[in-house]
Amino acid sequence: MTESTAPETGTPSGATGNRKPTPNGTTPEPVDTSATETSAAEPTAAATTADGASVETGEAGTAAATTPPRKRAARSPRTTTSRARSTANPSNETPAPDAAGEPSASAEQPGSVSIPQARHAAPDEVDSAAPADVEDAPGDTVDGDEVGSAATPVQGGGGVVDDGAERPVVLRLTDVVKTFPGVRALDGVQLEVRAGEVHCLLGQNGAGKSTLIKVLSGAHQPDSGVVEWLGEQVRFANPQAANKAGIATIYQELDLVDDLSIGENAFLGHEPKVAGFVKRGTINRRTREILTRLGHGEIAPNRMVRTLPAAGKQVVSMARALSHEARLIIMDEPSAVLAHDEVENLFRIIRELTAQGIAVIYISHRLEEIREIGDRVTVLKDGRTTAASLPARTTPTRDLVSRMTGRSIEYVFPTRVNAPTEPEELLRVEGLGRAGEFDDISLTVGKGEIVGIAGLVGSGRSELLETIFGARQPEQGRIYVKGKALRPGAVGAAVRAGLGMAPEERKAQALLLGEPIYRNMTLSTFSKIAKFGFTDTGKEREEAMKVADQLELRPRDVRRPVRTLSGGNQQKVVVGRWLLGDTDLLLLDEPTRGVDVGARAELYQVIHALAAQGVGVLLVSSEVPEVLGLSDRVLVMREGRMVRHARAEELDEETVLDLVMAGSLMEGAPA
Structure with missing residues (x-):
């Protein structure tokens, strides 16, 4: 990361002025720890191990139980067919490399992990x-x-x-x-x-x-x-000391070396050696044993990591943790880049780990997970x-x-009010298609209307938005904005026509992470703010502050580098950029991905406010409750085709999930 x-x-410490009341009118208070007894007595001595871990001994240091915990039976997976309304952003930090040195000897079978x-x-x-x-x-x-x-x-x-x-x-x-x-x-x-x-x-x-x-x-x-x-x-x-003590961390942005094999990544920094030479055969054998424990014995340890999908790379990160004989694995937003079936496999692996006595700290914004x-x-x-x-x-x-x-949760997912019934048409797409991505897509978006697109990753939904915005060239079909044909494959033409877009990968596609907030906000209107071709920093900051106040950006200091913001506030910067221009239609691709519940609620309010001002919104989301809760109309995509079009109130979560995952293709009527 x-x-x-x-x-x-x-x-x-002590700042409580901004807390908002809960549904029953009270203010949430920090957990009361007055009754909690600390098990560690005052230390009587301290020592630092060779691993770098400072161990303080006292009564707590002699309290370790000598009997291993009772073995637990693994729970079979539960099947879920719905997603909670509230989901979520991980930090952008790169962990230190794994510890160097040999793994400790063990009398257990290869690949086994002793229970602490x-x-x-x-x-x-x-x-x-x-x-x-x-x-x-x-x-x-x-x-x-x-x-x-x-x-x-x-x-x-x-x-x-x-x-x-x-x-x-x-x-x-x-x-x-x-x-x-x-x-x-x-x-x-x-x-x-x-x-x-x-x-x-x-x-x-x-x-x-x-x-x-x-x-x-x-x-x-x-x-x-x-x-x-x-x-x-x-x-x-x-981090090396924590690793050797048995604590492993798997970050959302995995710290793997693409040009090394799975086995080499699993034992990176603590490779088994003889006379200074790495024992590759031992690495591959032990890696295969660990992969088998994780339920993926079919994966070849000598396969290059760069050839693996995101889910496969997570398996490699878990294998690395087990190669250190981890007793606690910390997983930071592990499902953020996974498809639905890959998440189920992740959960199966986690159950395998916990059945072996390994503890897992699971960090996620997705309440259903x-x-x-x-x-x-x-x-x-x-x-x-x-x-x-x-x-x-x-x-x-x-x-x-x-x-x-x-x-309250009602604030987190607000109710849509005064939705237009027959809005003036802003966007019309007729028979749009790109080979291998989507085919024969037709839809409309009206003034002040929110239209949501539901579909799995790979259904063509993101590619459709990028094509409408001009980032991709369509092979067939036409796009009309306010009744005028839009030149395809030209982002500049789309922006001049009043279109704006917040892409799925905001950090890679929409933000200059090293630049200040004000510069990121004024990118699309820079020519209007500049004087005689020269930047007007004061004007940039002034305009950016207006949007920062409108969107309740935190912190308000628009001089800060945008990389220092949380995911939700970074998304506000991307959306705010288009508020400075003459944007009539906003395309939002996964607008709340990696965003926590509170910031998500604020983004929902922003989207509703834009629609109330007459801005049309076409959004894509993997979260079905989000699509149903935000949208006036819903389009369902599967395998590049539009399979359903209906008013949001005519659909429920189970129906949409069936359509995007297992339902049969149906003729989709033009929107």
Whole structure:
């Protein structure tokens, strides 16, 4: 991932003025940790290992259990046919290389992973904060007390715990603080992760998730607080130390070397050697064993990584983690670039890992994924823990959203009002096609109308938007804007005709990451702002500030490099660019991809406001609830063809999913 020049933003300690009320009129407060007992006593001695991990010994250092945890049975996958309305942005940082050196010897079979002998937490050591209106169910915690009998099996995303068995705590954070100049990124964070569980981490961009990952992975050291790993208080001096201790991190933008093989990537930095020579046969054999454990024994270890799809590269990253004998794997937005079937395979692999006792911290903005795979959820807001260890499957969505944003879920997905019934036509597409991408597409978009396109990745939806905008040359068909034929394959002609576009890959296609916000906002109107061919920086900043205020850009300082912004605010910059021009029709491709729930709600409000001003919107989204909730009309694409066109209220999520994934092709009427 690309290293950001500015730390993740948070709210200074004690800042509560901007919190918004929850549905019941109260303001979400940080989790109450007053009743939580810290298991680590004051350290009596400290030592630094050769790996760079500073281990503080005391009572906590001698509390490790000698009996391994009871083995758990893996839970069979649940099938979901719907997506939650709220989903989500990862940080842009590149992790340090893997540690150098030999893997430790083990008496276990090759490729096996020993289950950590961690201290078993006493029942009164964990105080889980749950919203007051969480429905009581077995396994729920309300005000720190578990609902239901301790002998009742607790089923979570990772597996099923044996009756009466308690998974040992492998990681505990108590009052962890991390500050940067002017920013308190972590402000007393609490976190507890147990062996063999999937512990989900929720929070808006800027909530502190990225900083927390870096603390756990050794890239940052906390200013204060306690980090306990396998029953001992530790401070990892660097990522290599965390790796050797058994903590591996898989970032969204994978740190793999495309020109090396799968096996070489899996053991990069700790290759088995004899007399200084790398044992490639051993690498391939051990890699195949690990891939088999992950359910992908068919993949050849000598295959080059560059030939793999995104899902395959994630498997390689997991294999690398297991090559370090990881006991905790942190996954940062692992599903962001995966198709639906690839996500199901990812979940299957995660279940395999947790069945072996490996803990997983799963970071995602997609609430439906957390329901599917998670055991417990911890929520961060402004660097604070606002809810700890909630049951992932039974905690109401409204409570998770309010803990993340301080707002009700109704605000997150607003109701469309005053939608036009017979709008004036802005765009007409007739019989548009490109070989191998889409064929015979016809549609219209009216003034002030929002038209959504639903379809899987590869259905031709993104290519269609790019063709309308002139970034691709159509092979057949015509495009009309306000009744006039648009010259195909010419972006300049499209912009002059009043079209604007926010592409799916905003960082690669729409933003100059090293340039300030104001320069990115004025790209499409630069010729109007410049004086005699020279830049007018003052005018650029003035115009950009108007849009920043209108879109509630955070922070408002338009002189900051755009790369320092969160995903949601970067998307606001892209949309704001077109607000400075005479844009009549806005094309939005995955407008909320990688955007947290709070920023997503703000983007929804922006889209509605633009439509209310008469701007036509044609949007593409992988999230069916988003398409149905935002749009006046919905077009469904499958395998490059338009298979359905209807008013949004005439469709439901199940129908659309059936059409895009498994339904038979139907004749699509022109829109």
